[in-house]
Amino acid sequence: MFLEILINAVATGLLLGSIYAALALGLAVTFGILHIPNIAHPVFVVLGAYLAVVANERGWDPILAALAGALPFYLLGALFYEFYARVFERRGEADTMQALTLFFGVSLVVETALVLKFGTNQQTVDVDYVGQSLRIGLLVMPYRLLVPALVAPVMILTLWAYLKFTYAGIAIRAAAHDVRALQVSGVDPHWIKRHAFGIASVTALVAGAILVIIGPVDPFSGRLQIGRAFAVVILAGMGAVPGTILAAFIIGVAESLVSAFLNPSWSPGVAFLILLATLALKPQGLFGASR
Numbered sequence: 001m002f003l004e005i006l007i008n009a010v011a012t013g014l015l016l017g018s019i020y021a022a023l024a025l026g027l028a029v030t031f032g033i034l035h036i037p038n039i040a041h042p043v044f045v046v047l048g049a050y051l052a053v054v055a056n057e058r059g060w061d062p063i064l065a066a067l068a069g070a071l072p073f074y075l076l077g078a079l080f081y082e083f084y085a086r087v088f089e090r091r092g093e094a095d096t097m098q099a100l101t102l103f104f105g106v107s108l109v110v111e112t113a114l115v116l117k118f119g120t121n122q123q124t125v126d127v128d129y130v131g132q133s134l135r136i137g138l139l140v141m142p143y144r145l146l147v148p149a150l151v152a153p154v155m156i157l158t159l160w161a162y163l164k165f166t167y168a169g170i171a172i173r174a175a176a177h178d179v180r181a182l183q184v185s186g187v188d189p190h191w192i193k194r195h196a197f198g199i200a201s202v203t204a205l206v207a208g209a210i211l212v213i214i215g216p217v218d219p220f221s222g223r224l225q226i227g228r229a230f231a232v233v234i235l236a237g238m239g240a241v242p243g244t245i246l247a248a249f250i251i252g253v254a255e256s257l258v259s260a261f262l263n264p265s266w267s268p269g270v271a272f273l274i275l276l277a278t279l280a281l282k283p284q285g286l287f288g289a290s291r
Contacts, residue, residue: 004138009260010253011139017252018149019214021245022207023225024232025155026200031230033163033173033239034196036084037096040103042222042229043110044201048073048208049123049217050114056125063151066209070202077201080106081194107222114219122216130213148210153245155203160242162199172196173239224268231275237285247286250274 023045030038048066055065088099129143163169174182175192182189211217211225231251236243251271259267278285 005260007138008140009256011141012145013253013256014249015141015145015149015252016256017249018152018245019145019210019248020228020232020252021248022148022152022155022203022210024229024244024248025152025159025207025241026203027229028233028236028239028241028244029159029172029196029200029203031238032233032236032241034175034193035238036193037100038103038197038200039100039226040080040106040110041200041204042225043107044073044077044204045208045211045225046114046217046219046222047110048205049212049221050118050208051205052209052212053123053125053217056127061127062125062209062213063148063206066206069205073201073205074198077204078194078198080201081197085190085193111219111222118219120218120220122218123212124216125212127213144214148213151206151210152248155206156242156245159199159203163241168192168195172199227268227275228271231271231278234275234283235278235285237287240285240287243285243287 023042026044027038027041030036030041048069051069052060052062052065055069056062060068084099084102087102129147132143134141134143134146163173171182171187171192172195175189175196182192208217211221228251232244232248235250236247251274254274255267255270258270
């Protein structure tokens with residue numbers, strides 16, 4: 001009995017960790033690489049979840065709907081950065097606390113808009129694999145977790161390859177560290193950051209589709225994920241995009257073990273505990289900053 005609970009708790013934790021990595025991926029770009037504290041990212045994830053709900057009502061699979069909506073969400077992210085830049089960066093007033101206030105305000109606006117449009121009731125999607133499970137011996141893996149968990153490694157590998165092997169990706173990594181060198185090279189740092197926000201917004205859309213598959217969402221669901229997302233990014237190390245998957249695995253397994261053997265109501269606090277421990281003991285994270 002103990003062994004069965006342990007095996008399934010670890011497996012569930014790994015699946016949840018993969019999903020947490022997807023949720024944190026966009027934040028790993030805007031906060032981890034660009035050092036812009038975009039606390040509005042989880043709200044964009046929820047917005048993506050609601051778009052997946054609307055598309056699912058018209059017969060679309062949520063993940064396929066997210067891929068189809070990538071371009072509009074990219075443009076939304078780019079416009080969001082443009083708004084931020086005009087308010088702060090281009091005026092030379094990029095103060096962290098003011099930026100946090102701006103992002104918090106945007107979060108409230110999006111939440112209010114979702115409440116006005118959809119109400120406060122939880123929203124779900126109807127897909128064939130929800131309610132079914134893969135059974136291998138003692139191991140039971142629900143498809144509602146397994147299918148979304150397979151998407152996250154693909155997202156992370158694709159983004160890592162883009163950042164490492166493409167000219168625009170290298171420029172994104174350099175934008176937070178040596179703007180002058182970018183300008184000398186003929187690259188507009190403002191365009192690069194705008195491009196990065198567009199990419200982060202697309203990852204939020206896909207993460208939102210994943211989120212609504214694993215369970216119901218409401219306009220305030222982003223508040224439950226913001227601590228996990230920051231914990232993943234900081235535990236991995238600022239800018240260490242590949243490290244987000246391992247960091248998310250650690251948090252997911254820790255939450256699952258606490259839920260299985262202690263008290264399920266304690267599991268949401270695990271990410272915050274790991275976040276505080278990382279800042280106190282290893283503030284550079286597991287993998288340091290990727291340059």
